[in-house]
Amino acid sequence: xxxxxxxxxxxxxxxxxxxxxxxxxxxxxxxxxxxxxxxxxxxxxxxxxxxxxxxxxxxxxxxxxxxxxxxxxxxxxxxxxxxxxxxxxxxxxxxxxxxxxxxxxxxxxxxxxxxxxxxxxxxxxxxxxxxxxxxxxxxxxxxxxxxxxxxxxxxxxxxxxxxxxxxxxxxxxxxxxxxxxxxxxxxxxxxxxxxxxxxxxxxxxxxxxxxxxxxxxxxxxx
Amino acid sequence: xxxxxxxxxxxxxxxxxxxxxxxxxxxxxxxxxxxxxxxxxxxxxxxxxxxxxxxxxxxxxxxxxxxxxxxxxxxxxxxxxxxxxxxxxxxxxxxxxxxxxxxxxxxxxxxxxxxxxxxxxxxxxxxxxxxxxxxxxxxxxxxxxxxxxxxxxxxxxxxxxxxxxxxxxxxxxxxxxxxxxxxxxxxxxxxxxxxxxxxxxxxxxx
Numbered sequence: 001x002x003x004x005x006x007x008x009x010x011x012x013x014x015x016x017x018x019x020x021x022x023x024x025x026x027x028x029x030x031x032x033x034x035x036x037x038x039x040x041x042x043x044x045x046x047x048x049x050x051x052x053x054x055x056x057x058x059x060x061x062x063x064x065x066x067x068x069x070x071x072x073x074x075x076x077x078x079x080x081x082x083x084x085x086x087x088x089x090x091x092x093x094x095x096x097x098x099x100x101x102x103x104x105x106x107x108x109x110x111x112x113x114x115x116x117x118x119x120x121x122x123x124x125x126x127x128x129x130x131x132x133x134x135x136x137x138x139x140x141x142x143x144x145x146x147x148x149x150x151x152x153x154x155x156x157x158x159x160x161x162x163x164x165x166x167x168x169x170x171x172x173x174x175x176x177x178x179x180x181x182x183x184x185x186x187x188x189x190x191x192x193x194x195x196x197x198x199x200x201x202x203x204x205x206x207x208x209x210x211x212x213x214x215x216x217x218x219x220x221x222x
Numbered sequence: 223x224x225x226x227x228x229x230x231x232x233x234x235x236x237x238x239x240x241x242x243x244x245x246x247x248x249x250x251x252x253x254x255x256x257x258x259x260x261x262x263x264x265x266x267x268x269x270x271x272x273x274x275x276x277x278x279x280x281x282x283x284x285x286x287x288x289x290x291x292x293x294x295x296x297x298x299x300x301x302x303x304x305x306x307x308x309x310x311x312x313x314x315x316x317x318x319x320x321x322x323x324x325x326x327x328x329x330x331x332x333x334x335x336x337x338x339x340x341x342x343x344x345x346x347x348x349x350x351x352x353x354x355x356x357x358x359x360x361x362x363x364x365x366x367x368x369x370x371x372x373x374x375x376x377x378x379x380x381x382x383x384x385x386x387x388x389x390x391x392x393x394x395x396x397x398x399x400x401x402x403x404x405x406x407x408x409x410x411x412x413x414x415x416x417x418x419x420x421x422x423x424x425x426x427x428x
Contacts, residue, residue, distance in 0.1 A: 096308070097304065097305060097308050098297070098301040098304050098305055098308075099300055099301060099303075099304035100298060100300065100301045100304075103293065105293045105294060106292075106293050109292060109293070136293075136294070136295070137294075137295045138295075138298060138327075
């Protein structure tokens with residue numbers, strides 16, 4: 001006899017939310033921080049990575065999808081691999097059909113379609129945080145999108161996902177309000193804030209080494 | 223089939239076709255427009271199977287609209303050209319030949335899209351259809367150093383299409399011209415070749 005499969009966690013509950021989505025958000029909140037912010041001229045992305053072990057290099061959190069687009073992923077390891085594979089398929093297919101570089105907007109729309117489709121076809125959501133960053137409109141206009149696990153894509157000026165992301169977003173927000181500071185410094189400070197929070201709230205984290213990697217992305221020249 | 227001509231000038235692109243549609247040996251229509259504007263910045267000529275070509279042009283038009291709506295900006299000229307060729311190649315081929323004119327931030331572009339899905343960007347001119355022989359003869363012998371404007375190109379295209387209508391049974395009845403300048407709106411005009419009856423003996427006596 002086939003065991004009955006309980007799919008209740010994939011439906012809306014009495015509070016109006018979908019339990020599987022809530023659990024997926026908890027999972028992605030356990031991933032190492034990923035951060036991005038933009039202004040008119042550039043996009044800055046940052047990741048917090050494990051460091052100091054000769055045996056472990058850490059997972060690839062920044063995926064270069066095209067000349068105009070990078071994707072930051074964090075959360076459940078297997079699910080992030082699934083996202084990387086999807087991104088490779090997307091980039092190759094786009095290049096093959098249109099011969100051009102896929103843009104952040106197109107990547108965010110495709111990823112969101114996929115994430116939403118999971119829930120509509122009785123599959124669990126991916127426990128991943130996804131930030132799509134780069135340059136739209138032929139590589140000229142800075143853009144950042146957050147692809148939520150529920151299949152929603154929103155445009156952002158700055159965002160942090162993963163462990164201690166609320167602290168990182170607060171730091172980012174304060175930094176972007178002020179004037180005079182370089183965007184790179186603001187993003188790095190936000191990543192350092194998240195890292196500090198991680199170490200303060202978790203004894204195991206406090207004993208481990210991490211490093212902050214920051215990358216500045218520039219638009220294509222006209 | 224048909225005669226279609228595409229010419230690129232410093233001012234913009236000129237596309238021209240004849241106006242005859244045939245069904246076997248029957249002239250099914252005498253005022254067909256075989257140039258399909260796809261949007262404000264692109265158009266494609268049709269030669270071959272009308273049903274396949276019309277559906278193909280319609281598909282390209284919808285893709286242009288869909289992409290602009292979804293991502294927020296239009297397909298670039300090279301993206302549209304690549305899509306045009308890829309779609310044919312993936313479908314296994316279309317019984318037809320196409321000339322594509324596109325316009326983007328970097329100016330106008332002229333493309334030859336084959337019925338097998340091939341794609342060739344043209345720097346000067348191209349001809350497709352059953353009337354290619356006579357038309358290309360006219361174009362090859364044109365004084366290109368003097369073809370600087372779209373008006374010049376229209377005159378050359380007119381001579382080329384007229385030549386094909388004299389020797390190709392599947393081309394005739396008139397002339398359609400589409401202009402895509404480097405800037406500004408596109409134009410589409412139709413012309414009918416006159417069918418005056420003149421007496422040979424009188425002409426010979428003169």
